[in-house]
Amino acid sequence: KNEVEQSPQNLTAQEGEFITINCSYSVGISALHWLQQHPGGGIVSLFMLSSGKKKHGRLIATINIQEKHSSLHITASHPRDSAVYICAAGVGNNDMRFGAGTRLTVKP
Amino acid sequence: DVKVTQSSRYLVKRTGEKVFLECVQDMDHENMFWYRQDPGLGLRLIYFSYDVKMKEKGDIPEGYSVSREKKERFSLILESASTNQTSMYLCASSTPLTGELFFGEGSRLTVL
Numbered sequence: 001k002n003e004v005e006q007s008p009q010n011l012t013a014q015e016g017e018f019i020t021i022n023c024s025y026s027v028g029i030s031a032l033h034w035l036q037q038h039p040g041g042g043i044v045s046l047f048m049l050s051s052g053k054k055k056h057g058r059l060i061a062t063i064n065i066q067e068k069h070s071s072l073h074i075t076a077s078h079p080r081d082s083a084v085y086i087c088a089a090g091v092g093n094n095d096m097r098f099g100a101g102t103r104l105t106v107k108p
Numbered sequence: 109d110v111k112v113t114q115s116s117r118y119l120v121k122r123t124g125e126k127v128f129l130e131c132v133q134d135m136d137h138e139n140m141f142w143y144r145q146d147p148g149l150g151l152r153l154i155y156f157s158y159d160v161k162m163k164e165k166g167d168i169p170e171g172y173s174v175s176r177e178k179k180e181r182f183s184l185i186l187e188s189a190s191t192n193q194t195s196m197y198l199c200a201s202s203t204p205l206t207g208e209l210f211f212g213e214g215s216r217l218t219v220l
Contacts, residue, residue, distance in 0.1 A: 031207055041117075041196055041214030048208050086150070090207050094139055094158060098151040 006099035019074040023087030033088040114212035127186040131199030140182035
């Protein structure tokens with residue numbers, strides 16, 4: 001069993017829909033990261049959180065430390081949100097355990 | 109704008125060739141990482157370095173070596189490329205102060 005599990009693997013939505021991507025982890029973490037990867041490869045860090053909730057524009061990330069679970073929400077989704085979203089558990093300063101990613105497609 | 113730059117976006121090499129992938133960061137970060145990314149497997153750590161001339165093996169170091177002669181530069185070396193090393197290679201850097209990772213654009217390597 002992977003240490004970081006994401007669901008769903010693939011997600012297709014219509015423009016404007018509210019989207020949720022889930023991440024469960026089994027390791028002790030220093031922080032939980034949400035990353036975005038667009039076609040072509042580059043990865044951008046969206047959030048790094050160790051408790052509670054963070055918001056940036058239409059994106060919201062939450063974490064429940066007791067349940068070892070995090071969610072990434074996208075409100076009013078747009079085709080430009082189409083990307084692979086990766087959850088990663090930071091273990092100490094140098095170690096990161098990655099989920100397999102969720103491929104999101106938002107149709108106009 | 110902070111930046112991690114990888115030397116080549118796309119490479120095609122033949123089996124047995126030596127391959128160099130270079131990564132440069134301009135953030136004065138102590139930590140640098142090389143990952144490979146394959147469909148369905150996510151990112152896997154090959155090597156990381158927490159200081160100049162220091163290196164640590166990651167989860168899949170076999171067939172790879174690294175070099176960090178300067179703080180800003182971290183090179184990944186495939187001594188004798190094989191077809192199973194066809195993959196996307198991603199470099200990243202971070203500082204222990206925050207742990208936030210900054211990634212390069214990736215280098216897609218095809219070994220024929």
